[in-house]
Amino acid sequence: MPELPEVEQAARTLGEQIVGAHFDGTIRCSWLKTIEGHAPDVLGAQLVDVMVTGWRRRAKWILLPLANQLTMAAHLRMTGRFVVCGRDEADIPQQRVAFGLRDGREVRFVDQRKFGRIRLLTPPELHQLETAHGYEPFDDALTPTVFAGLLQPTKRIIKAVLLDQTVLAGIGNIYADEALWRAQIHPQLPANQVSSAQATVLLDAIQTVLRQALTNGGSTLRDYRDSYGAKGSQQDNFMAYDRTNQPCMRCGTLIVKTVVAQRGTHFCPQCQ
Ligand SMILES: [Zn+2]
Incomplete structure (x- = not known):
């Protein structure tokens, strides 16, 4: 599933x-x-001659502010992706919806698994979406102290907390595993046992791996493509995720895969 770097x-x-x-x-x-x-x-009636005024990302949502004060919000879920092409071009396999543009092009949403969603948000609905999510990992307000404070009150395992979109926004299975490997923290450590020193290292690891992934256009394991159709290359830099039975880059122990927080989880049993 696309996470922060892929959605961005x-x-x-x-x-x-x-x-x-x-x-x-x-x-x-x-x-x-x-x-x-x-x-x-x-929905179409609300899009007649309406200009797209910008783009941004919040959590795993793509947001397109429109000139009529509404915002088009899209969630890619498992396999959603956008394609912009001429209206006269043939439909794409697994294309679910196409929005016409005045200049003769179409914005098409292609989605093999059909879980992706698009909606128009009023300003109050946009506010609701904003407040339903936790800190963005690059929010200046998310200092190491604030981050440690998010972990302290809960005995839930750290991986589950990292995946909780109401705590941190945009992190999914891949980047949780990668950040925990970098920080040398076991994915099942209760969050309230993460020391403040470890929290500082973990926040830095989260930001470092996300920044690297953003630079590399995200990760493409199977389906992910950006809106030009290009694959990401961050999968070439994975240290833990998708490396089951391969040697840990730090200590040589074989990476194991187990189920943690209902998700396949990759970690080094020696150095995490
Ligand atoms: Zn190791």
Whole structure:
């Protein structure tokens, strides 16, 4: 599932192509559940001659602010991706919805697994989405002290806390495993047993691995593509994730995979 770096890359590469363009209100939808909250024609009526004024990411959401004060919000879930192309180009396999642009192009949402969702948010709904999520990992307000304070009150295992979007936003299975490996913390350590020194190291590890992944356009294990169709390359830098039975880069012990917090979890049993 796309995490912060992949969603950021997908949002940026979509924004580069359509910020300043106008939707024309036409929608072709072949999987109704992709569009949430409104019937496609009702949503389309709110997009007639409406300019996309910017792009940003919040947690794992792609947000496109529109000139009519609404925000188009998209969640890629497992396999969603955007494609921008000419309206006369053939439909893409697994294409679920296509939004017409006034300049003759279309913004298409392709989604093999069909879990991706797109909706229009009013300002109060946008506020609700913002407040439903925790700190962004690069928020200046997220100091090591604040981060340690988030971990202290809970006996939940650290990996579960890292995956909890109401605590930290945007981290999923890949970057949780990678950050914990870098910080040499066992994924099942109760969060309230993470020392303040370890919390400082862990926050730095989270930011370092996410920054590296952003530089590399995210990770592509199977389906992920950015909005130009390009794969990421962060998978070439994995230290723990997807390295089951391969030697730990630090100590040579074989990386093991177990289930932690209901998720396949990769770690070094020796140095974490
Ligand atoms: Zn090791």
